[in-house]
Amino acid sequence: MELDTQRALDVAQTEEILRGVLIPPRPALLVEVLEEQNRPEPNLERIARLVSEDVALAASTLKLVNSPLFGLSRPVVDIGHAVRLLGMRNIVSLVTALLLHQAFRGSKGTLMEWFWRRAEWMAHAATLVARASRALAQEEAYTLGLFCDCGMPLLLRRFPEYAGVYEAAEREADARPLIEVERERLRTDHAAAGFLLARAWKLPAEFCQAILRHHDPIDYYQAEAADVTVKYLAVLMAAQHLVRQMLHQPPAAEWLAVGTSVQHFLGLSEEALVWLLQELKKLRPA
Structure with missing residues (x-):
């Protein structure tokens, strides 16, 4: 799936509106980790050393690895052990996600607190959906869920009234998707801003597209669709629905428009969604 004319215009307009707003640069640590991943024979020990050199990142990695989400049989206390257990693709996804926290750690306020809580719930929900549907690898889904609304902190930097x-x-x-209200009030939306951040970090093109389109009330979800972006979008749509249910919010307009197609595409029945919601509630902090 590539940028159509309208979304290309949306992105271009967002670039202009955000001109002068600092988009967090791609972290040097991420560059080093990805360079190691792309070697013919990646060295997991070097990855572990890179993670260990950042105390906050190391602590966050161990906290996440030992969470119920990963279901490890015994606690992990050593970064090297964690990296070996998770493998290269898992640890790269986790590092990417955790670095997002660091990129915006200076941003404060009620909306930012809400943003981080919801981002964590989205990451958990996307992981559960991916596990149940087998549409994506769980580590991809976790990172995708955490990143999907990453444009919100950028809009908050540009527009003090964004909250x-x-x-x-x-x-x-x-009644209508969040991005429609954002465009009406701000002439841009958080999905386009998130696309710019993901692109600046050189995340996969399909990943960037999913961030751009995750509020689209458009039925992309045909059985013959093989595009990875559609799988990303379906997982995000289902995850968003689960989070809204968990928070006792009404179904979003985009889910009312395409939710049935999303469920069919992912092979998730109503009973499966109920079960996933219960599993999500178990992961929610008290």
Whole structure:
């Protein structure tokens, strides 16, 4: 799936609106980790050393690896052990996700606190959906869930009134997608801003596209669709629905438009969604 004319215009307009707003650069640590991953014979010990050199990242990695989400039989206390257990692809996804936290750690306020809580719930929900549907690898789904709304902190940097726009959009979320309200008020939206961040970090093109389109009320979900982006989108749509249910919010407009197609595409029945919601609630902090 490539940029169509309208979304290309949306992205170009967002670039202009965000001109002068610092988009966090691709972290040097991520560059080193990806370089190691792309070697003919990646060295897991070097990956472990790179992670260990960043105390906050090392602590976050161990906390995540030892969470119920990964279901390891015994606690892991050593970064090298964690890296060996998880493998290269898992640890790269985790490092990418955790570095997102560091990129915006200076941003404060009620909306940012809410953003991080919801990002964590989205990451958990996407992982559960991926596991149940087998549409994606779990580590990809976790990173995707965490990143999907990463444009929000950028809009908050550009528009001090963004928190009010978000609250207004939530009040009519069952009537029209969040991004429609954002465009009406700001002439841009968090999905396009998130696309710019993901592209700046040189994340996979399909990943960037999924971030750009994850509020689209468009039925991309045909059985014959083989595009990885569609799988990413389906997992995100289902994860968003589960998080809204967990928070006792009404179904979003985009889910009302395409939710049935998403369920069919992923092979998830209503009973499966109920079970996934219960599993998500178990992972939610008290």
